[in-house]
Amino acid sequence: MTPAGHRRILSHACAWGLISLGLMVWSLFDPRPLPVIGAMSIGQVFGTISLASFLYVVVSDLRPGLKKALDEAGVSKRPLP
Template sequence: MKFRIPSSEKLLRVAAILALMALPLMVWSVFDPRVWPIMGALTIGQGIGTFSFLLFLVVVVRDLDVLGKLRRR
């Protein structure tokens, strides 16, 4: 079974949703500077945000590859 990366539109939607999930965790740690909100922001929030950014980079690299193929023609 071959693994296929979903379409760019789906990846961008997932990346945006994940970023919107990570943002409240980061903001919560700013307004409530106790240990657990900060730990949540540093572990869960940063993990979700990093994964969101990686999905966005996959879309950018995919689009750059398409542009390169178009220029070679």
């Protein structure tokens, strides 16, 4: 994926993260059934999506370097036992 693609994913991740933070903060200021349940369900899902998106970008960035390092070490060319 291109750097522009990563930027787009991270922008979306930030937006999801801000929504989840908003839901959690709302439940702290207004601890009634709907805000509390919303924070514990929708808020958690959005927060997890944003973190997973960030981790995806980090792993995607690391993959070429890791592959190159493995190639240089000859790990990927070694025959399987």
